[in-house]
Amino acid sequence: MRLMICLLLLSFAAVASSSQYIFPKNGQSEEQQAKDLAECDAFASKQTGGDLAALEKQKADKLAQIAANPPVAPGGAGAKGAAAGAAMGSLAGRDKLRTETAVAGALIGGAKAKKQAAAQASQALAQANAGVEAEYKAAKDEYFKARSVCLETLGYNVK
Template sequence: MNRLSTSCLLSVLLLGATHQALAQELFIYPDKGQSSDQQAKDKLDCSNWAKTNTGYDPANPATGSVALSEPEQQAGGAVHGAAGGAAFGAIAGDSSEAARRGAVAGAVVGGLRQRRANREAEAEHQQEEQQLVAQSTAKKDDFNRAYAACLEGRGYTVK
């Protein structure tokens, strides 16, 4: 997967988590006959309390998260390999043909090594992204539990 599609995937996942946190409508019933104004005040107070106690804000789920940078794609493996191969070929064969063959072999080996290193860096980056999404989901769940507990403590049934 290339860097652009990985970035798009992470953005979609975080946007989806944000939308889900905001769109996840809890059903709140005023068991003690609270007025609409009292309900609005209690919801705001409980939301603030849940944010303070969980460190998570569903309106801004990326706050407090470690931002991931794109994995650095290295280049030049083939060039370095070619230079080394040419030098080795020149020393070993003492001719321009040997140096050329060494350069070609070095370029191939260097390019293969570089591609493998880039794939490994991309796989590590994807794993870090998955961990970030899982952490965000866990924080959202904590927030929802805290928010519901606060409202229940104020005389509401929350489902």
Template sequence: MKQKIYWIFSVTTAMAICILVMGFDIALAQQSISSSLGVIPYPSKGQSPNQQNQDEGECYAWAKQQTGIDPVAVAGAPPPPSGPAVGGGERVRGAARGAVGGAAIGAIAGDTGAGAGIGAVAGTMAGGRQARQNRQSQAKQAQDAKAGMVRQFNRAFGACMEGKGYVVK
């Protein structure tokens, strides 16, 4: 009998914890549009929370239509490609330049082939470094472009919310 009561208590406790955790997750999932955008609207005309949610939805749609930007799509856009296939051109050009320079130095030293080989290796390494720098620059440009698009959307969203009687910061 004691074991059965303990089992029922354990199952009941486990279910209560699950319900509590699920409720917490649902509360987090119900974040308002403005807070997900990092915009803070104050209902200066006494708008209710339901009215504010409705206004935020309307302003989100309006800002998306006006700017052509959907912050959800911008945030989910894939990063620029990277990996061994990217930057192959820089490596090849570096190897060619290095081979030519190495051959010239090798001709002076009396071994054109060895000079060209050493120059090609050094040029490939320099080309790889250039490829990495190019990838980093492209990634930064893409990140800056995303941030600019989100700022533009947020300005439109804020303008709409201000038009509906909110103070936006």
């Protein structure tokens, strides 16, 4: 019976904490645990400037904003390719060849630039997402640190 109560309390604490295991050292009742957890959540929110739900929402909003406005790749490679092609054609000394090589250079330069721009945009998007995740993790860690201090003061083991 006692083991069952301990397991129930551990599962309650684990669900309520979302990333912390909380165990009452002084036999606190479920009602007292709920009261203490609410008090320590309020303390952590005040100390860190936000609660877990707000942190989660901020992260989701930032990720959505990044997804809605992905990084834009720089342009101009098609023009560079055309210029290079025209230069090659002028070396040959024929106007028709200059035009044909300019068009070919523009197509090749544009295709190459498109591929490079896609890779750069993908990398920038990954870096932006990683930055948001790191910021969220740091804020969440600070929140749990503040909540742990409070809970330990009230007679709980927190891991």
